[in-house]
Amino acid sequence: MLKSKVVLITGSSRGIGKAILERFAVESFDIIACSNKKNKIHIEYCKRLSKKNKIKIYPLFFNFNSKDEINEGVENIKKLNVKINYLINNAGIITTSSFQMTKESDLNEIFKVNFLNQFYFTQHISKMMIRTDGSKGIVNISSSSGLDNDTGRSVYSASKASMISISSTLSKELSAFKIRVNTIAPGLIETDMMRNNTKEEYIEKMLNRVSLKRIGKPEEIANVVFFLCSDLSSYINGQTIRVDGGMH
Amino acid sequence: MSNLENYKKAFLSSFPIKEEQLEKLEYNQIDEWDSIGHMGLMSELEEKFKITLSTDDIVDFSSFQKGKKILKKYKINI
Numbered sequence: 001m002l003k004s005k006v007v008l009i010t011g012s013s014r015g016i017g018k019a020i021l022e023r024f025a026v027e028s029f030d031i032i033a034c035s036n037k038k039n040k041i042h043i044e045y046c047k048r049l050s051k052k053n054k055i056k057i058y059p060l061f062f063n064f065n066s067k068d069e070i071n072e073g074v075e076n077i078k079k080l081n082v083k084i085n086y087l088i089n090n091a092g093i094i095t096t097s098s099f100q101m102t103k104e105s106d107l108n109e110i111f112k113v114n115f116l117n118q119f120y121f122t123q124h125i126s127k128m129m130i131r132t133d134g135s136k137g138i139v140n141i142s143s144s145s146g147l148d149n150d151t152g153r154s155v156y157s158a159s160k161a162s163m164i165s166i167s168s169t170l171s172k173e174l175s176a177f178k179i180r181v182n183t184i185a186p187g188l189i190e191t192d193m194m195r196n197n198t199k200e201e202y203i204e205k206m207l208n209r210v211s212l213k214r215i216g217k218p219e220e221i222a223n224v225v226f227f228l229c230s231d232l233s234s235y236i237n238g239q240t241i242r243v244d245g246g247m248h
Numbered sequence: 249m250s251n252l253e254n255y256k257k258a259f260l261s262s263f264p265i266k267e268e269q270l271e272k273l274e275y276n277q278i279d280e281w282d283s284i285g286h287m288g289l290m291s292e293l294e295e296k297f298k299i300t301l302s303t304d305d306i307v308d309f310s311s312f313q314k315g316k317k318i319l320k321k322y323k324i325n326i
Contacts, residue, residue, distance in 0.1 A: 074300060123303060130291040176284045 004055060005134070006082050007229065008032040008125060010064070011091035013042040015191035016141060019218035020088055021057075023226050025049045030056040032077060032084070036063040036091065064091045064113045067120065074124045083132040086229045087125050089118050089163070090141040094197045099154045107155050114159035119166060126170070130177045137180035139228050140167045141221070144187040144244045152202075160185075164240050171238030180237040182228045187244025189216045211246030251297075251326045255319070258292040259312065274311040297324050 007024050011017035013035035021033055033046055038061045050057040058080055062073030077084075092114045095106045122138065129136050145153050146160030164183050171181035188194065188206050198206075207213060224243050227233050249257075259270055263280045275281055281289070290306050293299070293315075299322045301309075309315050316326045 071300075078298075078300065120303075124300065127287065127291045127294060130288055131295055173284065173287075177288070 004028060004030045005085040006030045006032065007086040007088060008034065008077070008084050009088045009090060010034045010121070011036070012059075013039055015193055016186065016189060016218045016221045017088075017090040019222040020090060020225050021046075022049065023219070023222035024229075025053045025055055025057070027226060028053060028055055029086075030082065031058070032080065032082070033057050033059045034073065034091070035059070035061060037061060064117045064121070065109060067117065070117055070121055070124075074121070077125070078128070084125060084129050085132055085134060085136045087122065087129065087138045088141070088225060088229075089122060089138065091118070092141065092160075094153075094156050094193060096152050096156070096197055097154075098152055102155055110155045110159050111162075114156070115162040115166075118163065122170070126174060126179065129179055135231060135234070136178065137182070137229055138167075138170065138174070139225050140164075140181070140183045141225075142167075142183050142185045142240065144185045144242060144247055147185055147240070147242070148247070167240070168238050175237060180228075180233075182233075182236060182238065183240040184221060184224055184228070185240055185242045185244070186221045187216060187242065187247045189218055189221060191218060206247075209247050210244065211248065214245065216243065216245055251319075251324055254296050255293075255316070255324075255326050258289060258296050262289040262292055270312050272312070275309070293319070297322065299324065 007029045009017055009020050009031060012021045012033040021031060024031055035042060043059050046057040046059045060073055060076050062069040064070065093110060095110055097106065126138065140163045142163045143160040145157040146164050149157045167181050167183040174181055187210065188203065221243055224241060228236065256267060256270055260267065262285060263278060265278060275286065290301055294301060297319065305318045309318055319326060
């Protein structure tokens with residue numbers, strides 16, 4: 001019997017992460033489903049998804065704003081004794097404020113969660129992935145803000161731009177171990193996080209810049225993540241792919 | 249297999265060297281023990297000894313001998 005491939009997804013309990021979880025479940029991957037808070041509904045959901053698709057899903061909980069929790073998370077991942085093929089760094093937080101109105105605490109928090117601890121976590125997981133046979137890769141979920149540097153999103157944009165930068169470096173360093181590293185920069189996507197942090201007038205303004213004139217669905221990001229983790233993309237490395245409906 | 253044998257095996261499977269070279273082996277002394285080779289070695293040691301090395305220890309791991317001292321911190325006596 002062929003061994004299933006294993007994907008580790010962070011921020012898997014909602015929004016884009018949940019759509020990625022569902023996509024890989026349908027594709028018969030075993031999944032390490034990480035999210036920040038212990039959540040019974042999510043655990044039950046993972047059980048149902050696992051049964052339906054005849055796969056293993058391991059829900060794990062740790063918060064990216066705490067290095068101690070990440071360390072504990074890494075140890076729990078090691079205890080699973082599985083070989084990880086793909087890492088999807090999707091966890092992230094957002095804040096909206098103009099440059100002069102940005103508090104130092106927000107600056108620190110956003111960079112800690114969206115960049116510094118992603119860096120730290122990836123150091124650990126990529127070391128484990130070195131020993132995995134077969135196809136393997138990392139997909140970092142950045143944002144179109146990381147490329148367009150939207151007004152009112154200075155810290156968020158900078159943190160997401162940092163992920164694009166580190167992905168490019170990693171794609172070069174990890175290629176020695178046949179680990180491909182790519183980034184996705186989603187545009188306006190229909191998630192709770194987007195709705196809770198974006199004013200309606202801003203959404204309208206953004207939509208005017210989208211050729212397709214609609215908000216994207218989380219599944220449309222998940223499809224591209226899956227593509228980047230399949231052999232269909234075996235020669236794609238170190239790239240940032242915008243999935244934004246044609247934003248201009 | 250003893251800890252020393254496991255330790256040596258990690259080096260021998262990471263780099264194309266002979267066992268006699270190990271005692272005096274240092275980082276960057278051979279082409280293969282560069283920063284990329286170092287990652288492979290650290291990954292091998294973590295797997296063999298079921299430990300998670302801190303980044304500081306990975307950076308300090310500059311020779312075969314220094315590595316023995318570092319592993320002591322993780323209760324691996326070589």
